[in-house]
Amino acid sequence: MTVAPRVRLVLASALMLFVELALIRWTASNNLYLTHLTNFVLLASFLGIGLGFLRGTRGRDLFALAPVLLGALVAFVLAFPVRTGTTTGGRWQLVGSLGMGPLPRPVSLAVIFLLTVAALGFVAQEVARTFSTFPPLEAYRLDIGGSLLGIVTFAGLSFLRMPPLAWALVSAAVFVLLLGTRVRSWRWLPAAGIALTVVVLGLESFVGPYQWSPYYKIRTGSAAGGNVRVEVNNTPLQTSMSVEQARTNSPFYFFPYTYAGSRDDVLVIGAGTGNDVAVALSQGAKHVDAVEIDPALVQIGRDRHPDRPYDDPRVTLHVDDGRAFMERATRRYDLVLFALPDSATIVTGQSALRLENYLFTTQALDRARSLLDTGGTFAMYNYYEPWLLDRYANTIRTVYGTAPCVQLGPTQGQRQQAVLTLRDDASTGGCTTTWTPRVGELEPSVDDRPFPYLGSRTIPPFYLVMLGLVLLTSLVLVRWVGGPLRQMRPYTDLFFMGVAFLLLETKNVVQFALLFGTTWAVNAAVFTGVLLSVLAAIEVARRVTIRKPLWLYAGLLAALALAWVVPGDLLLDLSPVPRFAVGVTIAFLPIFLANLLFAVRFKDSASSTTAFGANLLGAMVGGALEYLALILGFNALLVVVALCYGLALLTGRRHLLPARA
Structure with a gap:
């Protein structure tokens, strides 16, 4: 069966985002090492997708191996879970399969990271191969359309409280449709990977007293x-x-x-x-x-x-x-x-914001x-x-x-x-056992920095070690898979745009969590809104010739300044309808302008897959910089965003010459 190129790109992009969301949700539910590191899998996904785009049409087509790697990842996580158990003295401890000790954290996280990178990288190569056959903006438009399809499908399954078997069947159907008759030799290999994923997740879904909510x-x-x-x-x-x-x-x-x-x-x-x-x-x-x-x-x-x-x-x-x-x-x-x-559990797409954090400010x-x-x-x-x-x-x-x-x-x-x-009048009602500090008068949490479980304004050492290893591994893999780093030099500005955009998206996730709740529905609506803003920016860039792109930077800086001076907790004083209107304007105006800036720059790129890969790798670095919020607070991320766009302006200024009619 032959799939039309446009349909193929939409389906492949949908599969890519769907698998990413499913892995973020599912791996953390089986491995407690990931409970407070949900963006660990997000970073691995961005790295894999970036590598897939850098590889693009070069070398052998490895898409058929994606279901194999996905099946291996699923089997590994279920074979070596990390859960809470108790000692003979009744104290809690981490245990693995059959009550034995879990794999050491570095080993467990390393295997999950590398398998996620490989699985998403091979899916992304399929996206990139089709992506390269279209003009850059048309390809980007179809990719975003597929991403919307992926997130809406996953949100729908969450709403219906479907178990992982449903996620596996959706992925399997798209794999089968895209692979078709392309695999002439070793056809059994991707079939075995698909079957392994479906069987393993099917057993998890229906063997034992399990059910799946939108969170757990x-x-x-x-x-x-x-x-x-x-x-x-x-x-x-x-x-x-x-x-x-x-x-x-x-x-x-x-x-x-x-x-x-x-x-x-x-x-x-x-x-x-x-x-x-x-x-x-x-x-x-x-x-x-x-x-x-x-x-x-x-x-x-x-x-x-x-x-x-x-x-x-x-x-x-x-x-x-x-x-x-x-x-x-x-x-x-x-x-x-x-x-x-x-x-x-943690809000999806956010490194350290648990569902209840905004209760304790x-x-x-x-x-x-x-x-x-x-x-x-x-x-x-x-x-x-x-x-x-x-x-x-x-x-x-x-x-x-x-x-x-x-x-x-x-x-x-x-x-x-x-x-x-x-x-309410600050009296104790007759209680005489009032609080006296035992450890110290720790700084209260506030809405801009809602991290009650963090003892001080610092990034925990383990996070720093983890992020350092992730970035070092990324550098090695980018050089190995993508070739010399100088091929991305013409797209340095797009790299910085990727860093900034991920941080901007993070700020929006937490902003809407504060304004409307940390529910899965709000979270899905934010990501959908981001993609719709991107799509709107693409349509404007396709239809309107922007002769002075430099003005977009000025508009973006003004929108970031507006978001800076109007913190989220200020909007809580508004009634729901104006709160929504003002919140959407403040949140999505900079996203629209940022993507319009990206689209104007991207449509003239000589190699759309390399340019897109550089942007995605920038997003991965942005995911690492997200941890700065633990020290500075979320509003300060807007300053980092502005600095990154400043670097994009400096490194890409030659592309800002007035366009000729």
Whole structure:
């Protein structure tokens, strides 16, 4: 079967982005080394795609090996998982298959990195070969159209909560269609790779009590007393239990009510399977707003919680991000409760932003305080390491001006149960065990730098080592696969544009997470919006002759300055409709101008695949520089973006001569 070139490019581009998104999501669900390094696979993907474009039409066509490498990657990750286990003393530790020790972290990450680079590189070579047969802008246009198809398909499968088998079948169908009858010898090899991927992911999808939410790989199991134990991404999350069992086994659920006044109206953030909601009802709540971001956890609570709290008419359930719900809320509450909000996963496409990070900033706690009725109580509880308890207690003190009440429970390894409470008027409600620092008065998190789990303004040494090795490996592979680096010298400006664009995209992801929530739907909408902005820029570049491209740099700088002076938390004061309008304008105007600048430059490139490869490799470096936000905050990334576009201007100024009619 022959596939038309335009259709081939769209399908190959869709496959490339679909596989990238699936790998980012799936590998982190099976390997805890990747839980806080989701952009590790993103960096590997960008490197592989860049190498595929640099190789382009040169040398042997290796697309048929892509399903083989993908099958090997899937088999490796499932054969050598990294999950949480317990020692004989009850302490947590990382374990591998059959309770044995996991592979050493450097070995595990190195194999995943190299297999991801190879698999995406071979897919990208197929894209590049077809890409090179079209004029640069037409090829770019079709590539973006395919990327849109890939992200919409993956978002649709996430919405339907489809297991990895569905992802494998979609990829397999596109592989079969694109490979067709091209593979004359060794035809069994790609077929074996496709079959291995489908079989392995099929077994994972249907053997064992697993289900897939838009955020997690969820495993449920039976616990003592008919309770349900829930594990997400190979990590224990919670155990649903009746109120009576909680009173005996987990009394900390009741601590927030010890010094609370009225508890008629309760807001529970992080409702999970319903334990906290059931306790609130048992304590006399007349109305409970239960907020949980994951619909699958809610369904488990509906179906299997012993007390069926979500069936109670006093409960209103909201499947939503906790911070986003608070920003929209108009009701006042007697108790606002942050109930063990620990997501164990990171926002897709972002290196260090977990789903709950925006709940623990000074701005978020200030908003929670504003929702308290007169005499109302704020409470939060979890298992905390001493330094993290100090950070949260100091954050509460920063907002209220008073040290909170601290009620301590049993320890679990290095962590201790703790409940922090304070009244709306900054009183403790009679509690005398107020917080005193044990580690120190750690700097509170803020919306611009929402990293509560980072002890200080630094990039952890492991991240620095990892990024250094990734960049060194990238340099070696680019030289080996792509040939002399001087072939990319004419496209140095496109390289810097790639660095800047990835950072700009990162800033938009976190901006919209703050404005509208860290939900998968918001995340998918942002990436779709970015691609639509790119497509709009391409259409303008195809139809309009821009005689003075230098003015695009001036417009881009002005748009970046606007985004700089209007930080995201300022927009939270707006109502939803104007917040959306202003947020979209501020976020996507620089993206549109940046891509218009890229498109104007790209359409005259002598080698479209080399130029595109240089841009993609720049994006990979941008993914590494993203970690600067851990020190500087996200708004400061705009300065780095401006500097990178400045370097693009300096290195590409010869292309900015006025165009002739």
